[in-house]
Amino acid sequence: MAAFGVIIGGGLPFLAVAQEDAARFHHAPLSVDDVRNPFATQANAVDAGKALYAAHCAACHGASAQGNGNVPSLTGTKVKQASPGALFWFISKGDINDGMPAWNSLPEQDRWNLVSFVQSLRAGADAPAKSVATASMTPGHWPAPKAPFTDFRYESPGASRKITVADLPAPYATASAGNAPQLVARPADTWPKAPPGFKVELFADGLDNPRLLRTAPNGDVFVAETAAGRITVFRGITADGHPRETHVFASGLNKPFGIAFYPAGPHPQWIYIGDTDQVVRLPYKDGDLQAAATPEPIVDLPHGDGGHATRDVSFSPDGTRMYVSVGSATNVDDPDTTPTEKHRADILVFRPDGSDMQVYAYGIRNAVGLAVDPKTGELWCSVNERDGLGDNLVPDYITHVQQGGFYGWPWWYMGAHQDPRHAGKHPELASKAIVPDVLLNSHSASLQLMFYTGEQFPADYREDIFAAEHGSWNRSARAGYEVIRIPRHGGDRATGEYQDFLTGFVLPSGQAWGRPVGVTTASDGSLLVSDDGSNSIWRVSYPRP
Known part of the structure; x- marks a missing residue:
């Protein structure tokens, strides 16, 4: 459901x-x-x-x-x-x-x-038990996807894909599916798959809804355990690939997701947290394993019982601007007539003290992940697009963000393609709707993204983008449920292609045991991936002889 x-x-x-x-x-x-x-x-x-x-x-x-x-x-x-x-x-x-x-x-x-x-139900109600996959479960009979679209059966580490606007089908070319993830326990013989030469280890488990990951300048790794309302911090990596220390940094938060250190550089003074209803900050100095004060509210954000709840936070390199993503309250309702959509489906920008709010970019249904390119200083985002138009509409996407840019939601998508549910509305915006840099498989639910700046992976991975694809309910055969790599080939922008990187989170039956959410680079250059399906964090390393 x-x-x-x-x-x-x-x-x-x-x-x-x-x-x-x-x-x-x-x-x-x-x-x-x-x-x-x-x-x-x-x-x-x-x-x-x-x-x-x-x-x-x-x-x-x-x-x-x-x-x-x-x-x-x-x-x-x-x-x-x-x-x-x-x-x-x-x-x-x-x-x-x-x-x-x-x-x-x-x-x-x-x-x-x-x-x-x-x-x-009440707050803290007992959890219904997970179902467990059994060998008797029969795979679904899904038709083979038409290239360049794909699904979990064909995801393979290293496989390259490129979707363009010319590939988009007409709305309702297929029925709009209702295909909930059917989350099951990970079978003992099942493990995520990475490209040849990479090693995958279980970094941490037993977490409570681990979501976004961020690495502090000193190498400590912070994770938002969103459902638990807390931020947990990991220090160090043991010889067998586990954290040396685990601490609760802060608790009592309201669905925390975004984490950002301010100001930039080796010695931040604050850690900013994107709760669902506000941005708060806590004093921070190198090596802090527990917050030294209660959260200080910085700015209130649009929120409600429904709609998209995640709020990511990022800062411009010069420290003068704080970017905050606020997803839509709905799938595709018209903001003209829906009061709850005010200042939603936007990336907002503030001063670091929360003043001088402006809309940085709009028509972005749900920019779950924000990241600033360390090379150019440009803001990028990872976006969940709308549902209800069929298996291969509308592509999720990853893109650099143009200040003042309009990205289509809810009237248009992928440039001048009008959503039939808003036929005839806002024709003046058709030419303004921006085509994103990288179109992803529809209903992949693209979440956190990051730029790889570590030294452990091969040299051609340097400054490439990694993103977690959580997977969705709105596709007849699942897509997403993986981590992707967006190669930039040494350039500042992306060419539109992406590659499967970490796969295997869906069983042949179509049931999912894992759902990637967060990605970050650990202090040793390995990649950490949070998974709120198995409540784990995975570590991908590239061992050298």
Whole structure:
């Protein structure tokens, strides 16, 4: 079950009407509030719903319904205030355009039991158990992808790919799939795969929703454990590839994701954290393993019970600008008529003290990852594009960001391609919509990106881009679930090609055991990859004779 959370729709002609309608849970009709749950008093209703949730919903919404990256929590205010009839109505109807499949194929009692379970949830609810892959599970029968598009069956470390706008199919060339990740435990004989010459080790496990990774100037590695509301720090690497020390740097945060050290250079004074509702900072000096003070709020950010929750933070090389990514509140709603989209689907820019907010670039549905090119000082981003137009639309992308640039969402995509759900709107923006540098397989869910500046990998990897592809629910045969490399061949920009680098997170059955999120360079030049599917961090090294 994907994107069950609060996603406010638009398209109404008058703002006042839109605001009134937004108060309704997913625009549920008033009549459903009178519908009662006929199975609510049954003793096993909640337990039955819990089992159904684990089978159908946990892969997207998280084992404890806490949300999973860009999929909202089910314990938020809007869900808790919704009537049983409204919840049943939305579970049954879904909204494929806003990321929620219809579950009317489930028996009516099952859907009501899901309602009972959702209404029983509280903060910190017990987690439904993960399902475990078995040898009897049968692979899906998916047609072979048409080049240059691909899926998990054909991902292979070192394989090169290049997608151009000329390759894009028409909208709805295929149906819009509802294919949740079906997350399973990693089989004992399964391991991520890297190109020849590289070695993959399990760096750390037993984490709680490890997401973005950043390396401090002194070599300590920080990870945002988003669901746990904390930042953890690792120091050193042992001979067998594990951290020498592990410490909780800060806790009590609100869905932390972005991490940035300020100012640039070997001796930062602050660590900035992108919570979902604000940017905060903590005093920091080299070697700190625990925050010495409580977080200081720097700037409030648009947020809500639904929509994209991740906020990354990065600074210009001269330290005068703080970039913050804020994803859209919806899949493709019109900001003209959807108040919750104000200052969302943007990259915002501030002074480091949070003042002088401006929109740096817009029409960027969800720039999960930000990074500044250490060679040129240019800002780059990694973007989740929209759902609902078919398997191969719209490509996710990685690009350098033009100040003042418009990247299309929600009216246009990949230049002057109009989203049919907004036909005829904003024709004046068609020529302004920028085609990104690197088009990725659609529904890959591209998350953190980084520039490799280490010395351990072969020389031709220097200053190339690595990015984590988390994988999505909106594709019939999964794509993403890997780490990619974008070679720049010594240049400042990308040529449009990318390569599979770390693969193997999906089983032949189509079930996923791992979902890459964060990437960073460790102090020894190895690559660390966070995986919130197996709650692990992987280490990729290039041993030399």
